[in-house]
Amino acid sequence: MLSSEVRTAAPVFAALGDETRLRLVLKLCSGGRLSITQLSERQPITRQAVTKHLHVLSEAGLVTASRQGREQVWEVAPGKMKQVRRWLKAIEREWDERLDRLKAIVEKPE
Amino acid sequence: MSILDTNSIERSITVKAARERVWRALTTAEEFSAWFQVTVEGEFAPGKRMDMIAKVPGWEGVKFWFEIMEMTPPERFSYRWLPGAVIDDKDSKTTLVTFTLIEVTGGTRVTVLETGFEGVSIEKRAKAFQENTDGWRDQMANLERYLGEHA
Numbered sequence: 001m002l003s004s005e006v007r008t009a010a011p012v013f014a015a016l017g018d019e020t021r022l023r024l025v026l027k028l029c030s031g032g033r034l035s036i037t038q039l040s041e042r043q044p045i046t047r048q049a050v051t052k053h054l055h056v057l058s059e060a061g062l063v064t065a066s067r068q069g070r071e072q073v074w075e076v077a078p079g080k081m082k083q084v085r086r087w088l089k090a091i092e093r094e095w096d097e098r099l100d101r102l103k104a105i106v107e108k109p110e
Numbered sequence: 111m112s113i114l115d116t117n118s119i120e121r122s123i124t125v126k127a128a129r130e131r132v133w134r135a136l137t138t139a140e141e142f143s144a145w146f147q148v149t150v151e152g153e154f155a156p157g158k159r160m161d162m163i164a165k166v167p168g169w170e171g172v173k174f175w176f177e178i179m180e181m182t183p184p185e186r187f188s189y190r191w192l193p194g195a196v197i198d199d200k201d202s203k204t205t206l207v208t209f210t211l212i213e214v215t216g217g218t219r220v221t222v223l224e225t226g227f228e229g230v231s232i233e234k235r236a237k238a239f240q241e242n243t244d245g246w247r248d249q250m251a252n253l254e255r256y257l258g259e260h261a
Contacts (some may be wrong), residue, residue: 092119095222096199099123100222101145106127106135 015060
């Protein structure tokens with residue numbers, strides 16, 4: 001992973017580090033394009049709060065808005081989610097290397 | 111792809127060794143040093159903070175620590191730490207690393223679960239990367255190559 005990629009990943013993780021925003025992203029993942037009204041359904045927070053959270057997610061590049069008729073609809077930006085996974089893959093790789101070394105040590109005859 | 115799994119990592123490996131043998135490698139300073147590629151001294155005990163110096167290529171000489179949370183031989187060993195390059199960051203929350211050893215035919219299943227990435231300040235980690243450009247260059251090249259091959 002390049003340091004530029006780590007820099008890019010930073011705001012993504014910050015944006016996802018909030019329960020409400022994570023819920024909104026999950027809802028968009030399963031629901032496709034949704035309006036603010038649809039996203040505010042069964043949420044314990046106001047439409048205004050949902051809008052605010054969507055803008056945080058949008059700034060991190062996780063969701064995008066477009067117009068559908070007279071309504072504004074939101075959807076996930078899949079490219080960004082791939083970056084998040086890739087970033088974690090680098091940490092997974094570190095663990096795999098450690099576990100391989102552990103295996104070599106415990107399987108060595110004493 | 112689930113979004114929830116951005117907060118934790120789980121890796122497993124099966125080794126041809128008894129649980130007691132693996133337990134010793136996990137919880138004694140000498141053996142831990144060898145496979146974790148660090149310098150660490152002293153006895154492992156719950157609640158104890160262990161100071162270490164990295165020996166992994168690209169990280170040599172970097173000081174870090176972890177605090178042991180649980181030691182239930184020969185089943186479970188856990189500690190908290192600041193992963194990767196956020197070792198000097200006072201605002202980041204620690205992640206919890208838990209090793210679980212399960213007896214399987216012919217050996218032991220070793221599982222490592224790291225949880226709590228949502229509390230880690232990734233911005234600080236990014237900054238650490240920038241400040242150590244020289245030291246990181248090789249590690250970055252390795253990672254880049256790996257990611258290129260496994261994308």
